[in-house]
Amino acid sequence: MNFDKRKRSKEEARDLVHIPADEIRPYEVLTAPVYVYLKANQKFIALKGPLDFFDENSIKNILGKNNIFIGPFYEEAQEIKKYAKALREELMQPYVRYNDFNDRPFPDPQITLPTYARSRICLRKATEIWSSDRTIEPFVVMIYIDELCGLIPKSDLIRAYNRDVDQFELALLRSSWAVFLAMHLGYYDLDALTHLRLNAFNWTFDLPNNKVGFSETDRIIKTAMETVKVIDQKTIQDLMFKERDDELSRRLAARFDFRAVEYLGDDQNSWSIYGEKGFLVER
Amino acid sequence: MRDKKITPYRSIRSFGCAGLLKEDAYIFYHQMFNSLHLGMVTDLIMARVRSAGLDELSLRAISVIGFFEAYRDAIETQNLSGELIPHLKEPITLECGIDDEKIALIVRFQSPRLMKEATAASVKMNIEASRPETHFGVFIKSLELFSDQLIIKKHPESYSIEIASVVALDYPAESEGAKPFEENYSYLEIIGNLEETPRAKNIQELGDLDYTAMLTANREHKISSDAIADEGNMRVSGGDKITDDVSKVRAWNEEDKAGWGVGGGSGENDGNGLGADAEKALAVLHEKLEKAQAEIKELKKQKGMGKGGGLFGALKKSFSKEEEPVDPNRVGKVQLREIEKIVQEEHNEARKDNPLVSPDDLMDALEEIVRSIQIKSFYEVTKKNFELSEQYDEKIDSAGLRGWLNGFIRDLMKARFEMIDLTLDFQKKMKDGGSVSKSADKSLRDEIKKKDEVIRHKSNAITNLKEQIAQLNLNSERLKSQNLSAMSDAQFKSKYQQACKQISAAKDDVSKMRKRIDELTGQLAQAKANANKGDDKLLLRLKEQTVKDKKQIETFRRQAQDAVGQARKFEMQVQPMERQLKDAKDKIQKMSRVVESTKKDTDAGKARTLQLEREIQKLKMELEQSKKKAA
Numbered sequence: 085m086n087f088d089k090r091k092r093s094k095e096e097a098r099d100l101v102h103i104p105a106d107e108i109r110p111y112e113v114l115t116a117p118v119y120v121y122l123k124a125n126q127k128f129i130a131l132k133g134p135l136d137f138f139d140e141n142s143i144k145n146i147l148g149k150n151n152i153f154i155g156p157f158y159e160e161a162q163e164i165k166k167y168a169k170a171l172r173e174e175l176m177q178p179y180v181r182y183n184d185f186n187d188r189p190f191p192d193p194q195i196t197l198p199t200y201a202r203s204r205i206c207l208r209k210a211t212e213i214w215s216s217d218r219t220i221e222p223f224v225v226m227i228y229i230d231e232l233c234g235l236i237p238k239s240d241l242i243r244a245y246n247r248d249v250d251q252f253e254l255a256l257l258r259s260s261w262a263v264f265l266a267m268h269l270g271y272y273d274l275d276a277l278t279h280l281r282l283n284a285f286n287w288t289f290d291l292p293n294n295k296v297g298f299s300e301t302d303r304i305i306k307t308a309m310e311t312v313k314v315i316d317q318k319t320i321q322d323l324m325f326k327e328r329d330d331e332l333s334r335r336l337a338a339r340f341d342f343r344a345v346e347y348l349g350d351d352q353n354s355w356s357i358y359g360e361k362g363f364l365v366e367r
Numbered sequence: 368m369r370d371k372k373i374t375p376y377r378s379i380r381s382f383g384c385a386g387l388l389k390e391d392a393y394i395f396y397h398q399m400f401n402s403l404h405l406g407m408v409t410d411l412i413m414a415r416v417r418s419a420g421l422d423e424l425s426l427r428a429i430s431v432i433g434f435f436e437a438y439r440d441a442i443e444t445q446n447l448s449g450e451l452i453p454h455l456k457e458p459i460t461l462e463c464g465i466d467d468e469k470i471a472l473i474v475r476f477q478s479p480r481l482m483k484e485a486t487a488a489s490v491k492m493n494i495e496a497s498r499p500e501t502h503f504g505v506f507i508k509s510l511e512l513f514s515d516q517l518i519i520k521k522h523p524e525s526y527s528i529e530i531a532s533v534v535a536l537d538y539p540a541e542s543e544g545a546k547p548f549e550e551n552y553s554y555l556e557i558i559g560n561l562e563e564t565p566r567a568k569n570i571q572e573l574g575d576l577d578y579t580a581m582l583t584a585n586r587e588h589k590i591s592s593d594a595i596a597d598e599g600n601m602r603v604s605g606g607d608k609i610t611d612d613v614s615k616v617r618a619w620n621e622e623d624k625a626g627w628g629v630g631g632g633s634g635e636n637d638g639n640g641l642g643a644d645a646e647k648a649l650a651v652l653h654e655k656l657e658k659a660q661a662e663i664k665e666l667k668k669q670k671g672m673g674k675g676g677g678l679f680g681a682l683k684k685s686f687s688k689e690e691e692p693v694d695p696n697r698v699g700k701v702q703l704r705e706i707e708k709i710v711q712e713e714h715n716e717a718r719k720d721n722p723l724v725s726p727d728d729l730m731d732a733l734e735e736i737v738r739s740i741q742i743k744s745f746y747e748v749t750k751k752n753f754e755l756s757e758q759y760d761e762k763i764d765s766a767g768l769r770g771w772l773n774g775f776i777r778d779l780m781k782a783r784f785e786m787i788d789l790t791l792d793f794q795k796k797m798k799d800g801g802s803v804s805k806s807a808d809k810s811l812r813d814e815i816k817k818k819d820e821v822i823r824h825k826s827n828a829i830t831n832l833k834e835q836i837a838q839l840n841l842n843s844e845r846l847k848s849q850n851l852s853a854m855s856d857a858q859f860k861s862k863y864q865q866a867c868k869q870i871s872a873a874k875d876d877v878s879k880m881r882k883r884i885d886e887l888t889g890q891l892a893q894a895k896a897n898a899n900k901g902d903d904k905l906l907l908r909l910k911e912q913t914v915k916d917k918k919q920i921e922t923f924r925r926q927a928q929d930a931v932g933q934a935r936k937f938e939m940q941v942q943p944m945e946r947q948l949k950d951a952k953d954k955i956q957k958m959s960r961v962v963e964s965t966k967k968d969t970d971a972g973k974a975r976t977l978q979l980e981r982e983i984q985k986l987k988m989e990l991e992q993s994k995k996k997a998a
Binding site for chain 2: 198199200201202203204207248249250269270271272273275276279299300301302329330331334335338339342346
């Protein structure tokens with residue numbers, strides 16, 4: 085992904101975050117540029133940009149031997165991830181809990197959560213990362229969904245990266261957006277969301293837009309592809325679904341309206357990859 | 368029920384409730400990934416549509432049967448049967464919509480298996496069969512029983528199947544162009560693109576409803592106008608209030624109740640008492656019922672089915688004709704026909720000018736009772752009949768008729784349950800009697816079954832092979848498309864940019880190394896000059912330093928050579944790419960030229976059409992002027 089400040093001066097160290105090399109997991113999509121300090125040049129040089137990843141060897145050979153610094157957006161990303169973790173914990177709650185009863189599991193139906201309540205929790209939690217003006221940046225969604233659904237399998241990630249870097253990055257954004265839309269449509273099952281994400285990720289490569297199928301999940305992926313068109317798309321406005329004339333968009337528009345009334349406040353946190361804390365300069 | 372009139376569906380070739388309902392319909396949907404809490408989901412649906420006053424248990428049955436068949440099928444398709452509570456990867460969508468005429472309950476799911484099994488012929492066969500043999504058959508047959516119309520839509524391209532049960536409201540609004548249900552079921556296979564689902568006034572996820580309030584309110588729910596009004600004020604999306612649909616339903620009820628002309632509108636009858644003819648007719652009916660009860664008693668004594676006539680005679684005859692176990696549905700139908708006949712006869716005799724109670728209405732009531740006995744449990748029947756008698760209490764002004772009707776219903780209920788007991792006894796008897804002759808047949812049947820299984824296995828193997836071949840073909844096509852897409856322009860462009868970046872980086876490295884070599888040679892020269900000055904210690908140090916520096920220079924030289932080599936390699940790689948890029952650019956230029964020329968053509972065409980339009984206007988003007996002149 086494109087980013088500004090590929091080289092940073094020594095004085096800019098205060099803006100960067102020093103992290104131990106073992107904090108970076110192999111094949112985890114990066115949320116901010118990763119820098120290494122070159123003593124000779126007295127400069128920070130970017131090793132990898134956002135939406136890139138390290139493999140095991142590079143972590144061992146490069147990151148293990150140098151001081152690693154990461155862009156200021158890393159802290160913002162950690163905050164977004166906290167929200168995702170909270171939802172993940174909520175969705176990981178067992179559907180049926182058990183009490184110990186004569187050393188055998190015994191279902192206690194009183195403490196289970198109905199499915200529609202889960203669906204509502206999904207909506208409420210997902211609202212936490214929307215801006216007050218009903219917009220969201222695709223990159224923010226990517227961070228949220230990456231934390232919620234976990235890493236994309238290594239094989240799929242490498243295959244996509246080797247085929248086309250631009251398409252790989254677009255696939256990351258689109259697949260996350262597809263999962264985010266599904267959450268707004270009442271998909272509350274973590275396994276199903278993860279499955280949907282992988283499908284959407286692979287379909288960016290394997291299927292051209294016009295050949296996407298007709299099932300509900302297919303149509304979600306298609307909508308995601310149509311609404312996130314390019315890698316450098318700045319924001320997504322939920323009101324655009326009101327202008328679209330298809331069943332899925334109508335449902336989404338209704339749900340977004342409901343969410344706006346019930347959960348969206350004027351003091352919402354907003355995160356942006358543009359500006360001081362971001363890694364892109366607004367042009 | 369099926370004679371109620373509804374407006375034709377807005378779109379039958381699309382998925383979703385909206386196509387079956389009017390535009391001002393309210394639609395609720397929910398995605399289900401497992402079977403847990405299905406009851407709670409149906410609670411919520413029922414709480415939402417209860418105000419329409421339909422048979423709640425039938426609607427619940429539709430949701431539950433529909434969901435479980437879809438779930439069972441999905442578990443098999445997705446190979447999840449090993450899990451304790453299988454979680455689906457593709458959800459099952461439950462949708463419920465309501466307008467002022469009907470309720471539509473929809474189950475939508477993906478099932479590659481049903482793409483083969485659900486055909487027009489199999490649907491027809493299963494619905495017409497008294498006992499369907501397959502899961503799918505039982506499934507659609509059950510849904511058909513509870514619905515006024517069952518609509519099965521299949522879309523083979525997405526492996527999706529949608530089963531919609533349409534139930535008319537008790538008091539549907541009268542709309543222009545409304546027609547009775549043409550068929551009790553409809554099957555549709557949609558080839559190609561699905562139609563876009565029409566717009567509905569309000570579409571809502573079940574989770575967005577204020578379910579805590581709804582379910583709490585429903586605990587104290589009474590079918591009264593106040594309760595309906597309260598329920599209508601529940602929150603919906605965007606902070607709106609649903610009041611329209613509920614008030615409409617209420618309005619239908621009140622309107623219909625007011626317009627229900629029992630004893631009204633006739634000059635002879637004052638509306639409070641029954642006419643003498645009707646009293647007579649009812650007395651005859653009562654007598655018939657008593658006769659039927661007496662016959663049942665006799666039958667009970669005999670414990671056989673040899674003699675008898677009247678209402679249950681036909682039933683007995685039907686039993687004696689059939690050797691196979693009795694189908695309770697058939698029993699109900701025979702009785703219904705018999706009752707219908709009696710009522711019609713009595714009505715024809717008794718009716719003169721003004722009927723007090725329409726035979727159609729009475730028949731509806733009786734049909735309702737008999738139907739309920741056929742398909743429902745004791746609780747449902749009692750509940751339904753209680754509601755029915757309440758309904759009649761309101762509609763019938765005469766205390767005599769009301770009393771008679773209540774008594775009639777009670778007696779009929781009694782008779783029905785006695786009859787069911789008898790049926791069960793009879794079935795048992797038939798089973799005991801036929802067991803000897805059946806044992807011989809059984810072995811033959813077993814053999815036939817075995818052979819059938821062998822054939823089925825073989826046919827399955829063949830279908831598997833076919834599927835494998837199809838899969839292989841698909842894979843080969845996909846591989847071809849991948850190869851083609853790999854050469855796409857965007858990819859080529861990105862590779863070219865990457866190569867250029869690498870070359871520039873290598874060039875930067877080489878220039879840096881040259882600078883460093885220059886610096887080192889300068890230091891060396893300085894060291895030599897210092898050595899000439901005769902400082903031994905410094906000389907030694909410098910000598911050591913020079914040795915080190917020489918080594919470093921050598922390594923740098925090697926690195927520089929490698930970098931230059933790499934740069935050459937990249938250049939070699941880039942050259943053909945550049946050529947390809949040039950070709951691509953040429954092509955683009957050609958295309959743009961073509962586009963420009965076509966643009967010009969279209970502009971010229973537009974200008975020409977404008978000119979022609981003007982000429983036409985002129986001619987019209989002239990024509991009008993000439994007309995005026997002529998006038």
